[in-house]
Amino acid sequence: MRHTYVVKNDGAPQTPGITVPAQLSTEGRTRHEVARLLLEDGPMTAVVVADRLGISPTAVRRHLDALVADGEAATRDAPRRGPRGRGRPAKLFLLTEAGRARFGHAYDDLASSAIRFLSEHAGEDAVRAFAERRVASLVEPHRAAVTARQEPSGRAEALAAALTREGYAASTRHVGSGEQLCQHHCPVAHVAAEFPQLCEAETEAFAELLGTHVQRLATIARGDAACTTHVPADDPRGRARTPKDGGTGE
CATH class of the missing domain: 1.10.10.10 (Winged helix-like DNA-binding domain superfamily/Winged helix DNA-binding domain)
Incomplete structure (x- = not known):
């Protein structure tokens, strides 16, 4: 209109x-x-x-x-209309x-409406499953490149490069206890503000892929300048995670 x-x-x-x-x-x-x-x-x-x-x-x-x-x-x-002329x-x-x-575009409104409909008619478990499916489609194409690195810090760098290719403008910086993975752009921030399951599923997928516990410190969806995830140098629980790359944990 x-x-x-x-x-x-x-x-x-x-x-x-x-x-x-x-x-x-x-x-x-x-x-x-x-x-x-x-x-x-x-x-x-x-x-x-x-x-x-x-x-x-x-x-x-x-x-x-x-x-x-x-x-x-x-x-x-x-x-052309009529006989073909010169020129x-x-x-x-x-x-x-x-x-x-x-x-x-109204893509954000459309996505929020769709997830809201899913929540109302199929329940919160369906929203959670959708969030997990979405983040899996984001990280799975890059799994081999990330898991080829042995240390969590190296995997964080590889994940940042993968996220940048997906439009998240990601980077890492070293802090005393590990690495901070920063995503300076989030294509779904407006939707995630209403449905935090998107951020939660992303955090869990990062932990599994990096092979260590991670902690989400800030998100664009909550009004922060960037989505920041802390990646410790060592798993604080004293054991390695078992990522789906065929590795073994104890």
């Missing part, structure tokens, strides 16, 4: 149905309006965009070229998935 209001943008063209973030510059607002028009009514030619926004085709093409260069828009030939067919501009991302 489209908006029917307009945000005043201090000189940038104003178009019914299009709103722009107030913090953008005039140039940025115009580009945002061009992208919004493609989102709502595209694909369309530069001439049509210029006519709809009330600015020159030259200015519109500059913004469209920038969107294409940034991977936020793409082009395709417009279908190139008109170019239609349309947003790519990256271009659509500038307007945000």
Whole structure:
């Protein structure tokens, strides 16, 4: 459902149905309006965009070229009408998935609603099973690389590298009693704020994979700057865990 209001943008063209973030510059607002028009009514030619926004085709093409260069828009030939004439067919501009991302998604709300439905109709055990399945799909592809390292500190480094490849921007740093595994980004933080089972299952999976007891010190879901997990140099219980890599414990 489209908006029917307009945000005043201090000189940038104003178009019914299009709103722009107030913090953008005039140039940025115009580009945002061009992208919004493609989102709502595209694909369309530069001439049509210029006519709809009330600015020159030259200015519109500059913004469209920038969107294409940034991977936020793409082009395709417009279908010809009537007999084939001379010259190139008109170019239609349309947003790519990256271009659509500038307007945000409702994935967090959808995921929360889905898990809430699961909880209400199948119970907390089902939510827990889902959380465990999710984290297993995250770490299992990297199990061999992590368990190839013998010490917990080495495994923590390998796990951080694996998590970074999965989009968690992870790193490790040495502290007196072991390593701290820090995840500077969490793609599911908003969902985990409502369903801490996601964090709990992740912590348990890390402990099993690293072969030692770990302690979650902070989480982005609780408002902390990063998800921080302490990995001790030695298992405080005085024995090694038995990870699923075929090793033996005592």
